[in-house]
Amino acid sequence: MALVQLLGPVQYRATGDNAVELGQTKQRCVFAMLAVDANEVVMPDELISRAWGADPPKSARNMIHSYISRLRGALEAVDDGHGAVLRRRHGGYVLEAEPDTIDLHRFRRTVATARAAGTDPRTAARLFREALGSWRGRPLGGVSGEWATRTRWLLEREHLSALVECHEGELRLGGSAGLLDELHSLADLYPDNELVIRNLMTGLHRAGRRTEAVEAYESLRRRLADQLGVDPAQQTKALRATILRADPDLTAAGPRTGAAPSVPRQLPRGIRCVGREQELAMLDGSVTAADGRPVTRVILGPPGIGKTALAVQWAHRVAHRFPDGQIFVALHGSSTGPARHGCAHVPGRTPDPRHGPADPARGTRATVPTRDRAPSGDDVLRYVLRSLGVVVPPGEADPVAFGQEALKDLRVLIVLDDLASPEQLEVLRPGPSAGALLVTARDSGRLPRLAALRTVGLRELSVQQARRMLAGILGERRVEAEPAEVSRIIDLCGRSPRALSAAAEQALVRPWLPLADLAAAMAGRTG
Template identity: 50%
Template sequence: MAFVRLLGELECRTAAGKAVELGHTRQRGIFAMLAVTANEVVTTSELIDWTWGSEPPLSARNVVHSYISRLRTALEAAGSPAEATLQRRHGGYVLEVDEAAVDLCRFRALVAAARSQEEDAHACVRLLREGLDIWRDTALGGVTGSWAAKVRQLLEMEHLSVLVECHERELDLGNHERILDELRYVAQRHPDNEIVLRNLMTALHRAGRRDEALGAYTVLRRRLADHLGVDPAGETQELHTEIMHAGPTAEAPAPPGPADAPAAAGVRAAPRVPLQLPRATRLVGREQELAMLDGSIAAAAVEPSIRVIEGPPGVGKTALAIHWAHRVAPRFPDGQIFADLHGSDDDRGIHEPDELIRFILRGLGVQAPDGGGAEDLARLYRETVTGRRLLIVLDDLAEHEAAAGLLREVSDATTVVVTARSAASLAALETSVPIRFVRLRELSNRQAERMLAGILGEARVEAEEEAVARLIQLSGRTPQALIGVAEHALGRPHLSLSDLSMTMALEAERRSTVREAQAQSHRDRTYDGRTYDGRTRPGTRPDGGESCPLTQRRRGPGERPPDAPGERPSTAS
């Protein structure tokens, strides 16, 4: 059976695993249009509109016919033409393929099957998770244009809807601890989605994090007020009031069956395979860095290893780590664990090995005893992970000496991928555990342009090449800044990229002026290594006396320098 991937980088493979050459960008787009509507006719006029918009070339119809002919040839050359065929039907074309071979169709079928399991909550969650696991990357990867952007947005909304439904089912089963980290991640990506925030608040409260739950509501209320000028929905306000008047911890509903009963303290539960990796985002470039990470995977299967991705903020360390983790996940059948250490935030950062080890053990279905010492906990951890092919991703490791100790404990018998702004504190570990350092830098101009084209569409980027070059320069070529630029442009489709670049340049100039004014104000208030309060001039003490900049000798309010005009130096009698 052929295989068509839409929920990730677009690809088509035969039953034998041979890749079908889908051609250049527009030709790939035509195949994606037919695959999204598999076994349904798409008219030639629709293909033209979706590809070129309102101003297609005069030869558009002939070009579409040419693309279809090339795709047919590619399908036939790759394998049996009966697996997936392009047929002409009723003024259009149709991709005839078994729906089980298209990942989008399989996802929707699993979701429909889950919703039919109203009486079996465990089966419902299992099917929803199976469907969600099909998503490995941003939908329609490698397909550009306005049609792809619109469909990609709709698919993202569909995915989020199913994920929220799964979270609600899991909360009903009392699995709040299991999904808490995933809820945090989803809430960060969708900070204005009240359903997501309500689920997060519920899970936090049940986990004994009442203050964090109330804090999440406060952040939501401020965002809605600032962005939309509205208050949270009544249901969200009722949940906030309930948490305010409840005790420190809410009682989770009793699970409907023994499948989710907690394991006894210190006893390994039935084998659990954690699948905690956040959904990967599209990665542009980074082929060399991925190859460096790939080079370690063979050794990782037989011995512990550590991969450290380091670089400045916003350069895409987390995106690279998650993308690579998804890429090699099949090599770690015993599970993948993702932990955000918040190392850049001293108030939230995980600095103690015990705290992280307990988190990993919970993901593996083991409840560590509360009264045990550090040695007992480390022994339980080693007993749990030994013999398991487990991948652990530690995001945002702190820049302090405790980081090496944290990593030394966790990396025992497992493969670990770490992101950190600076990995200098980990150099001492190289003597005991193999470490591969991958230094991440800004994107090249070409990679940055490809990234913007993938989000905004090739046509919009090609139409304003000079403006795109300025936007890339202003963003510093970091993925985080480029995504912000693209989101700003997507939110204002009628604003030209030239106007956007001018606005960004003015804003950058304004910020530079403010910083310079602040620096000048600091210099004006600082003299000879001492900072004054601004009410006294440099070199003058607040009591009116002066401080000599050379000798640092202090003189009283009425005392003049010995060489002051009109006064002769005194001589000793």
């Protein structure tokens, strides 16, 4: 069976373990790009952008075609067509391969299976180790450039997350002494990662080295104070207290599964938006307020402009900063129906707070009783807490104060999409002291008038951005064939991402349809 290897040096091994020559560095990079997105179409403009960044050479398109041709020939020369196949489709290129023949995709599938087997810790631990065994060194070895650096960093974060979860499971199963070398090595690499340090503290304590466990906590506390001006998260403090009082449950069986909140990962699948680089940079720049606390970030704009898409893209971009979880609450303030992404290639439905994440302790789903009305502030607060595995006690006199106390030390990102009322935000402010709130809304009238809010306003795309968006969906060749009609479609759509996406989807499912006919039909509807 042919194998594509990305989790180490980039290689393609044909049947019989013969390595296929993938060519020079840039050509190898193109192969890696297609393999990371295997079985999905990647447009030539995207390949050029990934390979050369913002300043590609004039011959970049011809060079991409040349690389593709050579790679196709190299793949066709082995395995008699039974391995990976490189095809042209919808104006772009796709590497067709069985997912399990690509180590990255096999790793991700196995990790997902391990997480789904959480109620069977032995099976989960075994699957995590199986997934981690796919790694043969730093990913994307032999590939350079901005895309490779960025993707390599994200893949290493995936590896770290799986390794931490593996350690947590093995500690619960009773392992400690045999893990200590691995736990120490990981803590040396990630001395500021609280999940890593918590596992080290647990392992040291269970090995009878309580003093070293407390010292590990103190070292973390000093680093966080010196570098970020924050204290460790509440879960880390609670673990230290448990170690200090020599809790027999921790000594006997590792951390109790109910001792810390759940870690929700609710962000919808990432969506690549066109032309929002400046807005992303503005969101990146809004890190803290003058008093050092995280600010609430707000994205404003009319319907269909791409607020949710931008929020989701930025949230994925910074998710690694929030190890205690990411919570997505779709509030549908603009309409009674599900909120739509103002961007092309919508991957799936936005999560609905009325059908929340699974409660790991009960095997049920968090519920907000809002069938006939917008969620209230109390609904939103309880949903967020439920996502973290925290339940407001019955009869609690001040649920808001209780919720803010539960959230205050968590490094969690909360996205409130399509805000319906100021109360939905107010119950969460000031928010997690080491976390962030990200809000999307149609207009500022839905928001409390607070100076601490940092706002990013979205406007329609430029003509060039709109054309890039259409080319990304329909293919450069089809867009170049009818430039005047493309300009007409852009004008008819008002350069709105949602309208452009809808128009492109109509053309995509009718590849024989001239864009002139599509533009005429759109003009007839608006006229």
